[in-house]
Amino acid sequence: MSDASGGGSRRRWVWYWGLWGLLGLYMTTWDYTKYPVPALIPRLLLLNLLQTGVWGVLGLFLVWLADRRPLESFARREWRTWALHLAASVFATVLGLFLAYVILILIDLDGAKGPLDLAKVARGLPSFYRAYFHVVLLFMWALVAAFHSLRIYRKYKAREVESARLEARFAEAQNLALRMQLQPHFLFNTLHSISALIHSDPSAADSMIGCLGDFLRMTLEAPPDQMVPLRKELAFIESYLAIERIRFQDRLTIRLEVLPDLLAVKVPSFILQPLVENALQHGLSDRPRGDLTLRARRDSDLLLLEVQDNGEGFVAGREGVGLSNVRARLGLLYKGRHRIDILGMPGRGTLVTLRLPMDPAAEASA
């Protein structure tokens, strides 16, 4: 009951009094078994609703107390709190039953008219307590128990939400770190290539600077949510390859095979670049000519992204930073619902295939 915000607070009051009202109706049916006279029903109803109303007010006192001194555990050192709630519920029951009896006299079911007679109250009270004390005490305990279950549930819920949020933030930060890890190396090497080209081939240096500008712009514009349409990822790769093409000086042939209806599918941003970088570095760098093929296909609800080179062929157990980085990022984003296959054909090249789920859940969790 601590966060009494507008709508939530009204709904809680409706629930609280609604349940007491239902209890009043229930007690009315009980009384009807004792006084099975249809004409008495309105009076029985009024009597019981008033009685449960009084108990409801006393119940608020118990809830207030439970909110201030909640039971945290069954530990022995908590005995004072348990004793306090036991005493409070007994007190509320005693007082509640007294008031209920007074109401009973005032409603006057037997039709014996007359002013409130204290002697009559004192005479009937003991048998009234004998009849109802244990039941009403149970109601009060149920109320305190209900309050505590609600409190524990809320706490658990809040903790769950918090841990989910922490986890998401952690994954995001880690993802960002992994993404950034790959950029500086490429950036400085490109600047270095430009400084070499300035002297030997100024126009190539010129266009490399232009390409680097495009590349950096796309890096800076990368959305914080980390998922981008495949179209955007491919544009990014194109700007990256434009730089590499100059660096490899016409030794590089690049093929792009992408189904047009896949261009809108969301993929983790910058996921292809490390794979392409690997293909160029391990696959093509020592050869006079190199072919690089990028493919996007679909296999039922999986998106298949393939990077293929015709270099020396991947040797198992020789995984570089780039690939382990991709592995780590996909693990964070898809939690095992993805697959990475690396097929090395000695002397004929390497084929890396990413299988990524395309369902909305994957995009939502990213």
Place this chain on the structure above:
Amino acid sequence: MTLRALIVDDEALARQRIRQLLEKVADVEVVGECANGVEAVQAIEDLEPDLVFLDIQMPELDGFGVIEAVGADRMPATLFVTAYDQHALRAFEVHALDYLLKPFDAARFHLALARARRWCARETQGQAEPRPDLAALMAGLRQERPWLDRLLVKQGDRHILVKASAIQWIEAEDNYVRLHVEGTSYLVRQTMAGLLERLDPKTFRRIHRSAIVNLDCIREFQAWTSGDQLVIMRDGTRLTLSRTYRDQVGEWL
């Protein structure tokens, strides 16, 4: 005195950049260029340059792997070149080594070159400066990367890169060790203790005064005489697990 220089970088344009800068320098002659670590080790041994421009990040065998293979004490004067490697830079700072960060301008390059000249100068010329301690650098790096994942072995006049995980077992032979790798073997000038220190103990254990095995290549153990055990490798080779080493091996049995 003319300095004979070797340029090692996997990127053609990066090599070209250093070549361009050295063209204007009268007393430095470029004797070779290498595009990877294995070529570099070969060239350092064959050409015996005075000075090496050594790129750190290279596929397969990187710059530090080159030093490891050649031996820190046999390396010529070395100028490290790197684009971005915080790990390496920290090590350079600790050991006060000179390095070139890509991209570098002519002024920065000539400053580094001047320093390298002093390393190569003879004591008598009065400008000599002691060379940076590569052995200490490698020892420092070893603390962070203690285990070898590749070894460069010399076979005749060729260098062959051997993956540590491909070594099945290692046999002592006088002052050498013999690496048994998938049907063939290589002789390496190393001591058993020295090599064992650099191999990941998760995979490699000594089982005898004259044998280290790759645990992944063992098929079975058999009881043998007087407390010794017979180790049978996947390819059928039979080795002895001597009593002296049984306790060490026992930890993981």
